[in-house]
Amino acid sequence: MDVARLAGVSHQTVSRVLNDHPHVTERTRMVVRAAIAELGYRPNRAARALATGRTQVIGVVTQSSTLYGPAATLSSFAEAAIDAGFTVSVESVRSLDREPMQEAVSRHLDQRVAGLVIIAPVESAGDVIGTVPADMPLVCIDGDPMLPTDLVTVDQEAGGYAATSHLLSAGHKTVWHVAGPAEWFDSRGRIEGWRRALTEANAEIPPPIQADWSAASGYQAGQLLSRMREVTAIFAANDHLALGLLRALHEQGRRVPEDVSLVGFDDLPEAGFFTPPLTTIRPDFAAVAAACLEMLLSQFESGQRGGRQKTIAPTLISRSSVAKLSLPGRLANG
Helix, strand or coil: CHHHHHHCCCHHHHHHHHCCCCCCCHHHHHHHHHHHHHHCCCCCHHHHHHHHCCCCEEEEEEECCCCHHHHHHHHHHHHHHHHCCCEEEEEEECCCCHHHHHHHHHHHHHCCCCEEEEECCEHHHHCCHHHCCCCCCEEEECCCCCCCCEEEEECHHHHHHHHHHHHHHCCCCCCEEEECCCCEHHHHHHHHHHHHHHHHCCCCCCCCEECCCCHHHHHHHHHHHCCCCCCCEEEECCHHHHHHHHHHHHHCCCCCCCCCEEEEECCCCCHHHCCCCCEEEECCHHHHHHHHHHHHHHHHHHCCCCCCEEEECCEEECCCCCEEECCCCCEEEC
16 A cells, blocks of 8 residues: 555554544644545545455444434434544334344344444344354443343432432432333343432332333323322433323323423433423433444454443533422422
C-alpha cells in the first residue's frame, strides 16, 4: 500500500487512522494524513472487503417494534457507527425466538458484515448467540449477563432503585410497582431495584402488578390501583405505562401528584409534556451505543471476543409528578 510505504507505518496503522481509532498517536495520525493528502488516496471499500473477506458494514439484529428503548438504542448506535466510518444494516424480526433470530444472523453473515450487534432483551434471543462463528465480532445490548459474550446494558436495577428511593424520600410509606413483561431482563432489573430500595427502607413490599409495555396495559393496572386508597406512590416500569396510569387515576378522581405520586422509566421525548410533567428515569442510550461500538472496534483489533460486560448508569429526571407527603392522606408539592 503506497500510503503505508510513504508514511513509514504498517497497513494496520493506516487502517486505524482511516477509521479514526483512538489508539493512534497524534504524530502518527498527522504523518499518515499527510501521506494520504500527497497521494490523493481515497479508501476503496470494495477492495478492502475483498482483502479482508468482510465489508465495512455492521449488522444489527433487533425486534421489529415501536418501543422507545430499543428504537432509541438502535438510532444511537447507527449514528455512532456512521461517525466511525461504518454502514449499519438492520435485520428486524417479528419475534425474539430462536428461529427468526437465527435467520436474521445468517443473512448478515451471508453479507460478510464486519461485526454483529444483537439487541437481546429476553432469554429466547440469547439462544442464537452460541451459533455465531467464534471469529465474528459480536456484542449484545441488553442481553443475558450469564452468557459469555461482550455485553452493554443500562443499569436497570440502579434505575429501579433510584425511582423507588425518590418516592420514599418524599415520605411515602411504600411504593407500588407496575412491572414490564416478566421475560424481559429490563423488567427484572427494575423490579430488583424497586424491591431492594423497599427492603433497605424496611418498607412493606406490595405485590408487583404485571403488565406489558403499553399505555393500555398501564391504564388497566391503573383501574385497579386507583381504587385502592392506600396507594400513594407508584413506580411504572416505563413511561407508556405511566401514561396509562395517569388517565386511569384521573378518571377515578385521584390527582397526581396531590393524591398519588408517579415515576416512570425511559424519559420519552413527550414525558415532559404529560399532565403533570412526568418524573422519570433517563437511560443514556448514546453511552450504551458508544460502549457497544468501542467493544466491537476492540474485537476488530484483537480478533477475539472477550466476554466483557459494561453497565451504564441512568439518571433520575425530576419533574412535577412527585409530591412530598405531609399530613396523613394529604400531599403537598415538593
